[in-house]
Amino acid sequence: MIVKVSTTAYDDQKPGTSGLRKRVKVFQQKGYTENFIQAIMESIPAEGATLVVGGDGRYYSKDAINIIIKIAAGNKVSKLIIGQNGILSTPAASNLIRKRKATGGILLTASHNPGGPKYDFGIKYNIGNGGPAPEAVTEKIFAVTKSITEYKMVDVPEIDLSTVGITKHNDFQVEVVDSIVDYVQLMKEIFDFSAIKAFLTANPDFTVLFDAMHAVTGPYAKRIFVEELGLPESSIINFVPKEDFNAGHPDPNLTYAHELVELVEKNNISFGAASDGDGDRNMIIGKGTFVNPSDSVAIIAANAQVIPYFAKTGVKGLARSMPTSSAIDLVAKAKGFKIYEVPTGWKFFGNLMDANQLSICGEESFGTGSDHIREKDGLWAVLAWLSIVAHANSVKPGTSLQDVLNQHYSVYGRNYFSRYDFEEVDGIGAGKMMDLLRTLSTSSTFVGSQLGDYTVALCDDFSYVDPIDSSVSKNQGLRVIFTDGSRIVFRLSGTGSQGATIRLYVEKYSKDETDKTTQDAIQDLIAIALHISRLKEFTGRETPTVIT
Structure with a gap:
């Protein structure tokens, strides 16, 4: 029996590029999670739908899944496919x-943000192509x-999420599935596991260390690296x-993955990797x-032919988000691939992929x-790199990770x-601060001006017209x-x-000098950035929280 529960609207439930993210205590407010799930149901063809549900297992996930089950039934969803223990x-x-x-999926994650009762939770909706919902859906x-x-809710009896199988309640069905098996099968179709395993077996001195950061990839990594490789x-x-x-803090960078960084240096690990929440x-x-x-995406693109999937399908095009360095552009130019520069947000890549x-x-x-x-894929990237290193060693035994980088720099700068x-x-x-920078982007005198050793060629607030659906995304970041x-x-x-969070990105290209440290190479540009933005004046901060 469907029960309609009266509720009061909240004014702070606007989904961002990766769904709705708030502190757990916000989601625990009366009706807060229920309202957002109901809003999703009313914004998609819910009646008769099949939806995938799962997430990174962070605190509040199980409560949210129980709410999703009841509201899905209340909106006449036909079937939910849920990862075992709510994990996907x-x-x-x-x-x-x-x-x-499936019609789509509800993902319970705040990605790389911290979890726990005092920290973050998130809900996002993915559409039928498997990617994040476009703006038209999130606005709805x-x-x-x-x-x-x-x-709307139905009081569905509690589902045992720990057991794989199907549970039926009248016309509503919940299928709990193994969270790992389908993904591992996909990876084995993309990569040559036997070649990677043969390389690792023949080169015991090439050591590997993967840090799952107590997050969702742990069981996947164990299945792939231990049982398969x-x-x-x-x-x-x-x-x-x-x-x-x-x-x-499940964010795989040099600051938050410090345990991995320290172990790699201490134990002379050849290949270290980490993934996020x-x-x-x-x-x-x-x-x-x-x-x-x-550099990582550029080098994967430059070596795509060593991965069976791309050897079979070919490379249809390359793309990067606007803030990402133009290293991949140089690969595209050299190899004759199309290159796209898009706003931050994986949905923009998805449009291009769906259009082949x-x-x-x-x-x-x-x-x-x-x-x-x-979606972006952490373990896919790790396997791509292992494939590249294995192939490089088949050509020249003893090739290290740094050797792969140096070889790339020697070709592309x-x-x-x-x-x-x-x-x-x-x-x-x-x-x-951003308003100040926008005034610079409209100034008639800023372009052409000299800042230290640099001459300004362009200053704008990046705007993107999607070549597939003609949608326009404005105010995507101030570029100098x-x-x-x-x-x-x-x-x-x-x-x-x-x-x-203010993100400052700095890029400097060199064809001749490729052996400096990054921070040494870009300090003059950092000083220029802090000067023109007056960041310290506006925020009281001059030291970043994280440098990557």
């Missing part, structure tokens, strides 16, 4: 939506949340998912080596992926690139581009749950 990495969920031809959801007066269990750490990520981001490192995410225009893409925020799904994150700054001050191709970019991030 974001890439695995995208694959499952596509494989099962937001409109419903502002006017909602009731939500034959590595010892000691090759993976922090692989048991925990609701609070063991009080850690929901499994869509990655970091690749080795002893004395850090693979910048912008894009194969490999990436974001500087440690997100890399391809058209095998419609080096795009020195870094991102400075100023987290949880005052939102009003951050807004004033110099005549030598160097760049400074400022963005306010939409992925946090508290205050504002």
Whole structure:
């Protein structure tokens, strides 16, 4: 029996680029989660729908799943496909939506944000292609949340999420599935596991260490690296998912994955990697080596032919988010591939993929992926790198991770690139800083001016017209581009749950000098960026929270 429950609308449920993210205590407010789930149901063809449900297992996930089950039944959804114990990495969920031809999916994750009772939770809707909902859908959801007066529920008996199987309640069905098996099958179709395993077996001195950061990829990594590729269990750490990520910050960068960084240096690990809360981001490192995410996607693109999937399908095109360095552009130019520059947000890549225009893409925020799904994919990137290193060693035994980087730089030059994150700054001050930068973008005298050794060639607020659906995305980040191709970019991030995060991106290209450290190479541009933005004046901050 469907019960209609009266509710009061909230005015703060606008989904960002990756859904709705708030502190757990916000979602625990009376009717808050229920309102948002009902808004999703009213914004999609819910009656008769099949929806995939799962997430990174963070605190409040089980409560949210129980709410989703009852509201889905109340809105006459036909079937829910739920990952065992409520667990599904974001890439695995995208694959499952596509494989099962589901209407869409509800993903419970705040990605790389901390978890636990005092921290973050998130809900996002993915459409039938497996990718994040486009703006037309998220705007519709937001409109419903502002006017909602009731939500619909059915008192479905509690479902045992720990047991794989099907439970029926009248015309409503819940199928609990193995969270891992379909994803591992997909990876085995893309990569040559036997070749990777043969390389690892024949080269025991080439050591691997993967850090799951007590997040969702732990069980996936154990299945792939230990059971499939034959590595010892000691090759993976922090692989048991925990609701609070063991009080850690599940963001795979040099700051938050410090345990991995320290172990790689201390134990001379050849290949280290980490993934984030929901499994869509990655970091690749080795002893004395850090693979910048912008370089990572460029090198994967340059070596795509060694991956069976691309050897079969070919490379249809390459793409990067606007803040990401133009290293991949150089690969595209050299190999004759189309290249796209899009706003931050994986949905823009998805449009190009659905139109058969894009194969490999990436974001500087440690997100890399391809058209095998419609989300970025951390473990896919790790396997791509292992494939590249294995192939390089088949050509020249003893090739290290750093050797792969150096070889790439010798061909394409080096795009020195870094991102400075100023987290949880005052939102009003951050807004004033961005307003100042916008005045520069409209100034008739700024373009052509000299800043240190650099001449300003372009200053704008990046705007994108989607070549597939003609949608327009404005105000995507303030860019200052110099005549030598160097760049400074400022963005306010939409992925946090508290205050504002200013992201400053700096890029400098060199064909001749590729052996400097990144920070040494870009310090003059950092000084220029802080000067023109007056960041310290507006925010009181001059030291970033994270440098990547």
